[in-house]
Every structure is written in structure tokens, then in C-alpha cells.
Amino acid sequence: MKEKDLLAELAAYLYACSNSETGRTPSERELAEHFSVSRGQIRETLAILEAMRIVERRAKSGIYLTTHQASVEAMALFAKAGVPLDPIQIYETVELRKIHEIKAAELACSRATDENFERLRGILAASEARLAAGEGLARQDRDFHLEIVRATQNSVFHKICSIYYVMGERRLPIYFNDPARGQRSHAEHLQIFDALVRRDGNLAQALMSAHLQGAESYWKGLIAGGEEATKALEKA
Known part of the structure; x- marks a missing residue:
């Protein structure tokens, strides 16, 4: 899967699958299995999403959606992904x-x-x-x-x-x-x-x-x- 495709698809998937109350999303392992890519690819893509303030990775806790803090570029990514x-x-x-x-x-x-x-x-x-x-x-x-x-x-x-x-x-x-x-x-x-x-x-x-x-x-x-x-x- 191309990096740009994974970025948009992962953003949309995290939005759809996050816990409505806590914002917690599936783990890196679960995401890698879902998209049939390596955990390294998921980790790199999550780093981009974190820089765009779409997600926050918390040590020993997991990945959390933080769309209320998302950058303008993130909003454009969401729109392109159909979110x-x-x-x-x-x-x-x-x-x-x-x-x-x-x-x-x-x-x-x-x-x-x-x-x-x-x-x-x-x-x-x-x-x-x-x-x-x-x-x-x-x-x-x-x-x-x-x-x-x-x-x-x-x-x-x-x-x-x-x-x-x-x-x-x-x-x-x-x-x-x-x-x-x-x-x-x-x-x-x-x-x-x-x-x-x-x-x-x-x-x-x-x-x-x-x-x-x-x-x-x-x-x-x-x-x-x-x-x-x-x-x-x-x-x-």
C-alpha cells in the first residue's frame, strides 16, 4: 500500500474504530494486521498523524484519537478520506x-x-x-x-x-x-x-x-x- 493511501485510510479507520468515550483506538499490532502491513509502517504513519495532532500515543496506555486538536492539514486529510x-x-x-x-x-x-x-x-x-x-x-x-x-x-x-x-x-x-x-x-x-x-x-x-x-x-x-x-x- 502506498504511503499516502495508508495515511488517509488509517486516519479514516481510526476515526471509525476509536472508542466513543475515551478516544482509544486499536493497537499497532491490530492496525498492522488490518492493513496487512508491517508494524514499522504503521508506526511511521502514526508518527505523521501525531505530528498533525490527529492521534496521541501514550506510553503503556495506547493510541488515542485527538481530532479536536487537529491541524488544518489534518482536517483536509479527513475530508479527502471521507471522514x-x-x-x-x-x-x-x-x-x-x-x-x-x-x-x-x-x-x-x-x-x-x-x-x-x-x-x-x-x-x-x-x-x-x-x-x-x-x-x-x-x-x-x-x-x-x-x-x-x-x-x-x-x-x-x-x-x-x-x-x-x-x-x-x-x-x-x-x-x-x-x-x-x-x-x-x-x-x-x-x-x-x-x-x-x-x-x-x-x-x-x-x-x-x-x-x-x-x-x-x-x-x-x-x-x-x-x-x-x-x-x-x-x-x-
Whole structure:
């Protein structure tokens, strides 16, 4: 089994099999038997999960799940492995993404290159084609926003914001399941793009803020929408 596959699968398995009261998980030996790998491989993978604050290994006691202390990278790993995130964490992530991307829009106005603009034009063209075919914009929405972050020419900024989209990979298709929402989002993308081309940082920030307010309100509404809505959010 590849190291990356084992990391995600082990995280999901520990989450599913941990004791609901104590957080204790199966032992190294049991985990090695379950995944048909050596205890050394399990130990190395657990070390990574411990560094991500997903588990804690206690001497003479065992392995314990500590997801409430998990890092942002750990939350992305959980999302990729299909482990449901806490609804409040989802909303907080959307809120943080909004803060970062508003700043990205401002920086992109002064730093974007011709190559960035060309890629944005290509993404917008692909969005139009998908809308015409009655298809969702989950991938194009991600690509548009991350290209703006890329246009800041700050690679660390791009890596941080990319994590948000890994965490939202399963939820974006749900958000764009509504055709009207896709049309509205694309129209707003066009306005943001025009502000970027004109190098108008203040306008780009304002447009990005208004654009992301829709997503923030959507997830906030789900969280406040009662038990059924919360269950739907947890499955997302």
C-alpha cells in the first residue's frame, strides 16, 4: 500500500474504530494486521498523524484519537478520506477562506501577469460551456479562485488556500447543484475578473467580499437549519 493511501485510510479507520468515550483506538499490532502491513509502517504513519495532532500515543496506555486538536492539514486529510467534518468547523473554514481571498483579490490587482489573466479567461470560458450544457461549476469555481490566489505570486499563500478546496471537495458539487447559483456565481466571477484586469484593488476586494458572502450565508444557514440540515452538512 502506498504511503499516502495508508495515511488517509488509517486516519479514516481510526476515526471509525476509536472508542466513543475515551478516544482509544486499536493497537499497532491490530492496525498492522488490518492493513496487512508491517508494524514499522504503521508506526511511521502514526508518527505523521501525531505530528498533525490527529492521534496521541501514550506510553503503556495506547493510541488515542485527538481530532479536536487537529491541524488544518489534518482536517483536509479527513475530508479527502471521507471522514465527516464538524459543521462548525466547516463554517469557520469558509469564513477564513473569505478573509484570505479578499486579500488575494487586492494583491492580484497589482501582481497578476498576462499568464494569470489568460488562465482566468480560459476558466471563465469553460464555465460558460458547462453552464450552457446544464452542468455544475464546482471545478471551475475552485480553479477561478485559486488562480486569483496564484496571481499574488505568493506560493505559500496558494498552498494555504488550496487546503480549503481540498476540504470542500465533496461540498462544492452540492453547493453548485442549483443551476441558478451557478449562473449567479459566473456573473460575479466576470465582474471580479474585470476589476482585476483594470487593476482596481478596492473594487476587486468589494466584489470578492460580496461574492463569498453568498457561500458563507449558505453554510451558516445549513448549520442553523435544524437537525436534518445539519445531517446533510455532515454528510457533505
